[in-house]
Amino acid sequence: MSMKTPYSDSMDKNHPLAAHPDPYWERMDFLSLNGLWDFQITKEKDNPDEYTEKILVPFSPETPLSGIQRHIGKTDYLHYRKIVSIDDKYVGKVGLLRFMAVDQECDVYIDGEKKLSHKGGYSSFSLCVCPLKKEFVLEVSVHDDTSSSVFARGKQSNEAKGIWYTPTSGIYQEVYLEFLDSLNYLESCSIHGDFDRKKLIFDGKMHGNFFPYKISVFFKDKLVGESFFDSSLHAEIDLSSSFHPWSNKEANLYKILFTSKNGDEISSHYGIRKIERRKVNGFYYLFLNNEPLYLSGLLDQGYYPDGGLTPPSIDAMRGDILLAKKCGFNSLRKHIKIELRRWYYLCDQEGIIVIQDFVNGGAKYSELLINLAPFLPLKISDKNPILGRRSQESKDQFLREMEETVHDLGNIPSICIWTLFNEGWGQFDTKKCFALLQELDSSRLIDATSGWYDKKIGDFHSRHIYFRPVHLFNHKKRLMSLSEFGGYVAYVKNHSWSRKSFGYKNYSTLENLNEGLAHLFKKEVRRAIKHARLCLSVYTQLTDVEEEVNGLITYDREVVKVDTDRLRKINEELYEEYQSIYQKDKKSEKN
Numbered sequence: 001m002s003m004k005t006p007y008s009d010s011m012d013k014n015h016p017l018a019a020h021p022d023p024y025w026e027r028m029d030f031l032s033l034n035g036l037w038d039f040q041i042t043k044e045k046d047n048p049d050e051y052t053e054k055i056l057v058p059f060s061p062e063t064p065l066s067g068i069q070r071h072i073g074k075t076d077y078l079h080y081r082k083i084v085s086i087d088d089k090y091v092g093k094v095g096l097l098r099f100m101a102v103d104q105e106c107d108v109y110i111d112g113e114k115k116l117s118h119k120g121g122y123s124s125f126s127l128c129v130c131p132l133k134k135e136f137v138l139e140v141s142v143h144d145d146t147s148s149s150v151f152a153r154g155k156q157s158n159e160a161k162g163i164w165y166t167p168t169s170g171i172y173q174e175v176y177l178e179f180l181d182s183l184n185y186l187e188s189c190s191i192h193g194d195f196d197r198k199k200l201i202f203d204g205k206m207h208g209n210f211f212p213y214k215i216s217v218f219f220k221d222k223l224v225g226e227s228f229f230d231s232s233l234h235a236e237i238d239l240s241s242s243f244h245p246w247s248n249k250e251a252n253l254y255k256i257l258f259t260s261k262n263g264d265e266i267s268s269h270y271g272i273r274k275i276e277r278r279k280v281n282g283f284y285y286l287f288l289n290n291e292p293l294y295l296s297g298l299l300d301q302g303y304y305p306d307g308g309l310t311p312p313s314i315d316a317m318r319g320d321i322l323l324a325k326k327c328g329f330n331s332l333r334k335h336i337k338i339e340l341r342r343w344y345y346l347c348d349q350e351g352i353i354v355i356q357d358f359v360n361g362g363a364k365y366s367e368l369l370i371n372l373a374p375f376l377p378l379k380i381s382d383k384n385p386i387l388g389r390r391s392q393e394s395k396d397q398f399l400r401e402m403e404e405t406v407h408d409l410g411n412i413p414s415i416c417i418w419t420l421f422n423e424g425w426g427q428f429d430t431k432k433c434f435a436l437l438q439e440l441d442s443s444r445l446i447d448a449t450s451g452w453y454d455k456k457i458g459d460f461h462s463r464h465i466y467f468r469p470v471h472l473f474n475h476k477k478r479l480m481s482l483s484e485f486g487g488y489v490a491y492v493k494n495h496s497w498s499r500k501s502f503g504y505k506n507y508s509t510l511e512n513l514n515e516g517l518a519h520l521f522k523k524e525v526r527r528a529i530k531h532a533r534l535c536l537s538v539y540t541q542l543t544d545v546e547e548e549v550n551g552l553i554t555y556d557r558e559v560v561k562v563d564t565d566r567l568r569k570i571n572e573e574l575y576e577e578y579q580s581i582y583q584k585d586k587k588s589e590k591n
Contacts, residue, residue, distance in 0.1 A: 004064065151397060204258075245289050399436065502548045
């Protein structure tokens with residue numbers, strides 16, 4: 001099925017997604033390598049002698065926007081080539097070549113010499129090109145086995161149907177080159193906001209020898225603090241005289257500049273916030289910045305009919321986020337996908353709280369379990385290979401990718417919650433994985449098991465409810481979460497991917513859909529807030545995706561199915577209900 005969004009017509013087809021890909025680590029001197037590359041599919045790993053096709057990077061070859069639109073098999077090798085020409089002023093300098101995501105295993109060659117190999121389709125990687133020549137040949141060889149039991153794959157499937165979608169292979173996020181004067185440079189920096197002490201804490205990592213960097217912090221273009229890294233690359237900046245927390249209501253962001261005497265300058269930004277759970281009158285409540293907060297969110301899978309996992313433009317991402325906000329939702333659950341960094345930056349700017357899933361992998365999942373789990377309280381050990389983890393290699397790869405994800409996304413303020421496992425897909429050693437994640441990042445809450453196979457671990461008792469009314473019981477040991485529900489279907493003719501439709505409750509008209517949504521939120525969700533102290537709900541879903549037509553908007557982003565004003569008012573009622581119940585519990589606790 002060929003379908004497009006309005007954004008593909010307005011995108012720059014010579015230089016798609018040309019803005020700097022990483023607003024969290026941005027050097028002004030950079031060159032986007034997105035655009036047309038030479039391309040060839042072969043059965044051999046070695047680079048071909050000739051390239052007979054062109055592909056538009058960073059769109060995967062399965063997508064219409066790539067210009068290829070072809071299924072990739074596990075015996076195929078994808079070969080990319082680009083002749084990179086740089087400005088004379090950068091010749092002889094240091095180049096940092098960065099790939100934001102390539103699925104699944106790849107080798108990178110410069111002028112025919114292999115420089116780097118990388119495994120895993122959801123993390124960024126880079127290499128140093130030095131000294132830079134006026135022109136060099138960049139080649140990338142990729143192998144992607146979507147059915148692999150080792151690597152993360154998310155919702156990709158060679159048998160796309162229902163909740164499983166068209167695969168993504170090869171380069172599918174941005175590629176770019178940054179320019180530096182020296183091999184001694186700041187490679188990365190972990191930023192942590194200490195809300196209670198009103199401080200920003202920095203821990204850097206150098207490439208090469210230590211070189212002094214100054215850190216300058218600005219708020220609304222005014223310098224509010226500065227410091228230098230010490231010899232251990234640690235620094236702290238007190239912001240008590242200009243403390244402006246980030247929240248869903250006030251998306252305050254500090255701009256941060258890292259500068260060295262040799263001319264290197266990196267810009268970033270950060271929002272200081274504190275997410276936690278607190279017990280009030282025996283129930284756990286979700287708190288942001290010392291205030292109770294209800295999260296009403298949408299499941300957001302980030303798929304596009306023309307670009308697959310890659311949005312056609314920044315405007316495409318912005319459109320989805322603003323629709324969610326217009327409907328009154330304050331949260332998005334980024335489901336089984338690592339998004340482009342610009343998407344997170346938009347959430348930072350709009351005050352959208354992000355629940356970030358880790359991407360699942362493992363062997364093929366049992367269809368019997370998937371079909372039974374919504375109806376029966378199955379108890380399955382997380383050491384049982386039926387959940388998909390059948391080898392130590394697969395487990396090790398998940399843990400490696402988990403660490404890479406935390407490293408890549410750790411400085412993003414809008415991400416407040418991690419989802420470790422979803423519905424048992426590839427779940428294993430939950431207690432161990434939870435402990436490792438806590439060690440990697442203690443600043444966020446963790447939903448250890450979203451959906452089925454709860455191991456009574458993590459910050460949330462996290463339920464999925466489909467096909468039946470929402471009824472919850474709070475055991476008073478964790479936060480009560482409805483991390484998936486709804487999935488109401490309204491098929492819109494001429495705006496749907498397939499004649500087939502998948503969802504959890506069918507409506508023949510948009511009017512009936514809106515009535516169903518009103519009842520679901522106003523009666524069932526509100527009741528759960530009142531009686532079960534529900535603190536978080538995630539409706540399935542923001543957009544239609546292929547055969548799934550349970551979105552608030554069609555897959556082509558052309559038809560909004562819901563009454564946005566009505567939905568916004570309903571969400572406001574949920575927020576008010578949560579505050580009211582909290583005040584009653586607070587009063588009862590004092591008495």
